[in-house]
Amino acid sequence: METLRGAVPLSHYFLRERVRPGDTVLDATCGNGLDTLLLAQLVGEEGTVWAFDVQPRAIAATRELLEREGRLAQARLVEAGHERVAEFVPHGITAAAFNLGYLPGGDTTLITDPGNTVSALEQTAQLLAPGGIITIALYTGHAGGPEEAAAVEGWAAALHPGRCNVWRHRQLNRPDTAPYLVLIERIR
Amino acid sequence: METLRGAVPLSHYFLRERVRPGDTVLDATCGNGLDTLLLAQLVGEEGTVWAFDVQPRAIAATRELLEREGRLAQARLVEAGHERVAEFVPHGITAAAFNLGYLPGGDTTLITDPGNTVSALEQTAQLLAPGGIITIALYTGHAGGPEEAAAVEGWAAALHPGRCNVWRHRQLNRPDTAPYLVLIERIR
Numbered sequence: 001m002e003t004l005r006g007a008v009p010l011s012h013y014f015l016r017e018r019v020r021p022g023d024t025v026l027d028a029t030c031g032n033g034l035d036t037l038l039l040a041q042l043v044g045e046e047g048t049v050w051a052f053d054v055q056p057r058a059i060a061a062t063r064e065l066l067e068r069e070g071r072l073a074q075a076r077l078v079e080a081g082h083e084r085v086a087e088f089v090p091h092g093i094t095a096a097a098f099n100l101g102y103l104p105g106g107d108t109t110l111i112t113d114p115g116n117t118v119s120a121l122e123q124t125a126q127l128l129a130p131g132g133i134i135t136i137a138l139y140t141g142h143a144g145g146p147e148e149a150a151a152v153e154g155w156a157a158a159l160h161p162g163r164c165n166v167w168r169h170r171q172l173n174r175p176d177t178a179p180y181l182v183l184i185e186r187i188r
Numbered sequence: 189m190e191t192l193r194g195a196v197p198l199s200h201y202f203l204r205e206r207v208r209p210g211d212t213v214l215d216a217t218c219g220n221g222l223d224t225l226l227l228a229q230l231v232g233e234e235g236t237v238w239a240f241d242v243q244p245r246a247i248a249a250t251r252e253l254l255e256r257e258g259r260l261a262q263a264r265l266v267e268a269g270h271e272r273v274a275e276f277v278p279h280g281i282t283a284a285a286f287n288l289g290y291l292p293g294g295d296t297t298l299i300t301d302p303g304n305t306v307s308a309l310e311q312t313a314q315l316l317a318p319g320g321i322i323t324i325a326l327y328t329g330h331a332g333g334p335e336e337a338a339a340v341e342g343w344a345a346a347l348h349p350g351r352c353n354v355w356r357h358r359q360l361n362r363p364d365t366a367p368y369l370v371l372i373e374r375i376r
Contacts (some may be wrong), residue, residue, distance in 0.1 A: 003319070003353065003373065003375055004353045004355065004373050005353050006369070014334050017201070017205065040225065047194070056370050102330070125296070131191070145330070153360060155361040156360045156361065157361050158361070159361050160361070161359075161361050161362055164293070164361065165191060165192045165359065166359055166360040166361040166362075167192065167198070167357050167358065167359055167360070168358050168359075168360050169356070169357050170356050171349075171353065171354055171355055171356075172341060172345040172354040172355070172356050172370070173344065173345050173346070173347050173349050173352065173353075173354040174343045174349055174354075182360070183192070185191065185192050187191055187193070
């Protein structure tokens with residue numbers, strides 16, 4: 001049982017509860033591959049994880065991690081921005097992870113773009129199976145972060161409550177710049 | 189799998205993940221007994237649920253529900269305000285549920301008192317086992333609700349981040365007065 005310290009552990013908590021062996025799921029921003037690995041473990045050998053990143057070094061790092069952990073067979077790695085997910089990923093996914101901001105250990109000026117992110121989220125929401133979830137880890141401590149978070153919240157707040165449950169999870173006893181999580185659950 | 193519509197379903201999601209058979213847990217505000225029943229089911233025959241309410245009709249309703257569902261043996265019902273939990277409940281509980289505001293279907297002017305609620309929360313935080321959680325469903329749509337929510341948030345925000353993870357969960361696509369959830373997790 002993971003302790004719920006931080007947005008990514010909380011996102012893993014929801015993913016573990018929701019993803020089942022055999023599912024098809026999406027890591028929209030694979031970065032160093034940690035979310036991809038968790039998703040690959042959860043879907044198992046019969047499932048599929050689609051993993052996107054616009055940076056070649058992120059795709060390489062994810063491939064290396066999955067290979068080392070024996071999980072590469074379940075993954076479809078795509079070197080492309082997440083705004084292209086609908087070109088590749090089939091309908092009926094049960095979960096999608098977005099981890100925004102910059103690549104940990106990478107160039108901190110290469111950040112996800114609010115317009116692309118909202119486009120990717122809207123595409124992903126269309127791909128979700130009923131009961132499926134999107135986890136979005138948001139960072140406001142870097143340049144461009146607050147604008148991206150505002151764009152994501154604006155998109156999420158406009159989702160019809162009959163179609164999606166939309167939660168924002170913030171840590172009350174941490175600084176306002178602490179990463180936080182938005183969770184979308186498709187109802188039907 | 190429950191859909192995550194509303195603060196109480198989200199609290200049940202966390203309680204289901206955390207509570208195990210044989211645990212001792214607390215329903216600080218049993219009301220009509222729905223949270224007590226869930227907790228009794230989760231702890232099973234070897235576990236114990238302490239359930240408090242200051243209103244006799246709440247205790248009666250909870251007793252009736254538990255009896256009908258065959259779960260009364262696991263419950264210790266206490267007709268007292270939740271500010272007295274430390275007089276009764278032993279250390280080492282793995283979960284506590286607070287559902288604030290007024291008794292559904294009861295007198296809407298009989299509401300939980302912010303001072304008592306904060307006292308009860310502080311006592312409960314002391315009773316938690318490491319890894320234990322407190323779920324607090326908050327209502328701001330009735331007179332006195334915003335003040336109580338502010339008192340709870342103030343208390344929660346002051347918890348040391350080395351001792352507790354503290355999350356506030358709000359629904360972005362619902363009115364600002366929608367019930368919301370505060371989650372406390374004791375780290376160690």
